[in-house]
Amino acid sequence: MKAIKLLGNKLLVIAALDRVNVKCCAHTFDDYDVYNLAIDAERRALELLGSVKAIIGTKASARSGKKLPNAYKYARRVNTITLERRASGWWLVELANVESWDKRATELKLTLTAAQDTIAIDRLRKGYTIA
Numbered sequence: 001m002k003a004i005k006l007l008g009n010k011l012l013v014i015a016a017l018d019r020v021n022v023k024c025c026a027h028t029f030d031d032y033d034v035y036n037l038a039i040d041a042e043r044r045a046l047e048l049l050g051s052v053k054a055i056i057g058t059k060a061s062a063r064s065g066k067k068l069p070n071a072y073k074y075a076r077r078v079n080t081i082t083l084e085r086r087a088s089g090w091w092l093v094e095l096a097n098v099e100s101w102d103k104r105a106t107e108l109k110l111t112l113t114a115a116q117d118t119i120a121i122d123r124l125r126k127g128y129t130i131a
Contacts (some may be wrong), residue, residue, distance in 0.1 A: 001016065003091045003092065004016060006092060017034070021077075021097055024077040028077065029064045033064065040108055041060035041083060041108060041110065048112070048123070049112075049116055050123055055085050055116070056086060056087055058110055058112055058113075059111040060082070060083045061108075061111065062081055062106050063079070064081070065078045065105065066105050070103065075101050076100060077099055078099075079095060079097055080094070081095050082094035
């Protein structure tokens with residue numbers, strides 16, 4: 001799929017979701033969820049790295065759906081999504097509809113570059129000393 005800049009392109013995001021989901025809607029993302037994921041990813045990346053310049057290149061991935069009870073015995077159709085932070089903001093770079101047996105709720109995972117990992121570790125180490 002062609003990457004879509006989230007800021008100012010709500011209709012393109014909705015169209016991409018419609019194209020991927022077709023008739024599935026119970027456990028999938030909507031545009032509101034996508035924008036909330038980007039906001040959450042921005043907040044978490046800034047907490048780790050400290051500046052907007054440092055978070056460029058960060059990727060955020062998630063799978064849609066709420067937590068299901070253990071007694072639920074069917075697979076469900078969910079979205080997997082990958083967002084990427086570029087200089088101009090968050091971009092939707094990957095979106096798919098897949099069958100999943102996973103009953104857990106949506107979890108956002110950040111993927112950092114090696115340089116960002118070094119920054120995050122350095123920032124963390126400034127917060128404590130070893131006795």
